[in-house]
Amino acid sequence: MLGKFKRILIGRPMKSAELEAEKLGRLKALAILSSDALSSVAYGTEQILLVLMVAGFAALWYSVPISIAVLGLLVILIISYRQTIFAYPTGGGAYIVAKDNIGKAPSLIAGGSLLVDYILTVAVSSSAGTDAITSAFPVLHDHRVLIALVMIVFLTIMNLRGVTESASVLAVPIYLFVIAIFVLIITGVIRYFTGGIEAAAPQFDSTVSNVSLFLLLKAFSSGCSALTGVEAVSNAIPNFRKPAEKNAAATLLMMGIILGAMFIGITLLAYWYGIHPSATETVISQIARMTFGHGTLYYIIQGVTALILFLAANTAYSAFPLLAFMLAKDKYMPHMFMVRGDRLGFSNGIIILSVLSALLVIVFKGDTENLIPLYAVGVFIPFTLSQLGMMIRWIRLKPSNWGLKLTINTVGMLTTLSITLIFIFTKFSQVWVIFIFLPLVVYIFYKIYTHYENTAEQLRIDIKVDKPEVKGNTIIIPVAGITRVVMNTISYAKTLSPNVLAVYVGFDDEAIHKMEQKWEEWNPGVRLIVLKSRYRSILGPLRRFIDTVEWKTSATDHITVLIPQFVTHHWWETILHNQTSLLMRAYLINYKDVVVATVPYHLNK
Template structure:
């Protein structure tokens, strides 16, 4: 049943030779890797306005110069990451750059920051998509968490089906979103030119007494949330068709161009229309209503915005599993993240990402505003480390034209470092948690690496001196009675060794007498040892007996515990039986120098 459901939801398994077919062209890659960045226009301007409103309606004109500053930063990042793509065509972005140029700790900080950022991306995108739905249908406000969780579930299933399939699904709504936003912008500009919005806008350039530098920096840092997702292309270069680096660079430039036009357009319309951010209606919703009224076009824009905000999480679903694979390959994450699933995607990374993002949605109750500051600072830390790493690379290698490349990355590093510091100083009360969580993540990475190193040291053999050491085998069978399950186990035990003993733990004299009588009548050719338990415990007497045998046979014999176990025909029938065999197995597996095996007997009815 479970297998059929899995096939229905995820599809048939794909051959390993089909991996090349899962690579992305530029148009599909733009859909799957740019959805996060492009969707941020739905809330980037809104985050700026939310901060400026603290100084009053008259301060909203500052959103225009702040938006232009954000665009300047976008240009710097696009040019910088384009250089990273050609320098590191194997992908990995900030993690690989920092690892190659800055050392262990910076690389783990960059990798940990990006992983946290991708988790937050899914949580923010699903929450923001819920906001767009609620703007059109306010009655759904109380169900925001449930809606967000259903979105995450849908994205998980879609990504488990494979990269190409999810890209095909994503392409249509993403391009429809881009077209609809540009239609909204052009319609709004025409409306402004015709004089339909002049009276609503606050006076541009008018000084506002209670606007401080701190407030402007805080608004600027909030607007920089529109730049999250820019690094995803450089992380996922291996997902591109050949020539991968050229296709990735072209996709990055296309994404930057589209994002720049959409972001400045929404910011201008918000200013011209005098939009005030509201709790139950997004800025894009208000602009669409002011331009088209609550007609078909309005609901289409709201619907497609909700869809793109949901699908924006797909950037994380593409980049997180790949980055987790690279960290796992370097032994900083569990090896399970290196395993490809039935559809050739890194399924464990996808599922892990979904679970953690769902937990965040529940904790923050789907409140996008509370998540975005964490989301943004999580990506600007690796932005900065990536730029610094590229600077060191150019200084060390000095390739042709390295001075220009160094200058570009230096400007990028100083800019992103400034943004990071602005975030820290202006939003510390909202982001302090990241400075506790990140060191914990890095510590976990180091502990995982140490475990793998220790494991390798203990498992490694000397091919010239370490040889198998054959010994005898003492087989111990814990029995609960004389049954076909025990018969099956004794029959198997005799193929392993001539030294086989059965052990029965009795709680009272009557049970001991009965087992002794039946065993003697049966006479399987195996000695039965009776252990009495005063406190009705099976494990205590059994453990002491095994210790005694182990001490006597340590040098001459292996000790093997064969546990008889019957397997019911239906899963629910297991609930009707004592599970002592599982408990014995779980306990004995932790003992050194003892082999534990289960001998199953399958029931037919």
């Protein structure tokens, strides 16, 4: 039944040979990998305005030059990451660049930051999408956490179905959002210049006393949240069709042009219209309402905005599993992240990402504003390390035109480093947790790596010297009575070794006496060892008996514990029986160097 339900949810299993067909073309990749960056226009301008409003309405004039500065940073990042794509066509982005050029610790900081960033991407996107819905339908405001969780579950199922299928479905609303925003911008500009709306743009006033450099830097850093997701294309190059690096570079350029045009357009409209942030209505909603009124177009804008904010999380679903795969391949994350699922995606990465992001939504109660600063600073750390790594690469290899390439990455590194420091100094109260969490993540990476190295060291053999040791086999069968299950197990045990012992643990003299009488009468050709337990424990006496046998026979015999177990005809019938055999197996498998095996006996009705 569970298997059928799984097939309905995620589809039929796919052959490994079908992997190439799962690769993305430019248009689908633009939708899937750029959804995070493109969606940030829905809250990037708003984050700038939220900071500037502290100095009053007149200070909103500064949103225009700040947005132009953000746009300049976007250009630098696009050029820089295009260089990274061609230099490292296998993907991995900042993690691979830092590992190759800076060292192990910086690469783990970059990798850890990106993993955290992708988790926050899902949480922020689902929360921001919920905000767009509740702006149009305020009655749903109290259910925002539930709405966000439902969308995370939906995205999880879609991504478990495979990259190509999810791209085909999710690309439509993403392109609808791009079209809708450009329609909004063009219509808004025309109506503003033709006097079709009442606008109250704040004018530049040099006497505004509350605007300090600190406030402007804080607003600038908030606006830089619109740049999160830019690195996703360089991380997910293996998802592209061949030639992967050329398709990835073209996708990155298209994303930069679309993102820049939408971001500056929304900022200008917000300034011209005299928009100021509201706790109950987003900036996009206010612009759409002033442009189209509360008509059909307004609700279309709100609907596609909510969709893109939800679907922005899909960037993380594409990039997180790939990055987790690379870290797992280098032994810094559990090997389960290297396993492809039925639909050829890294299913474990998708599921873990969903669970962690859902927990964040619950903990923060879907409050986007509390998540965005942590989300943004987490991505600018890898930005900086990636640029630094590329600088070192150009100096080390000195390829053709390396001076120009070095200059580009140097400007990028200095800029992103400045943004990172601005975030830290202006929003320390909101981002301080990253100074605890990020070192903890890196420490966990090292512990996982140490475990894998220790395991490999203990399992490694010298094939020229080490040979299997031939020993006998002493088999121990725990029995609770005389049944077909026990008979089946004894029958199997006799095919393995002549040294078979049945062990019965009794709680009182009467039960022990009855068992001895029945066993003698049955006479299966196996000696019965009877142990008495004063504290009604089976595992304790059994463990001590195994210790005794091990002490006497360890030099000559392996010890095998065969556990009899019947399997019920229907799955639900299992709960009607105690699970002593399962507990015994779980206990012994972690106990010592004894072989533990279960001999099943299937009931027919």
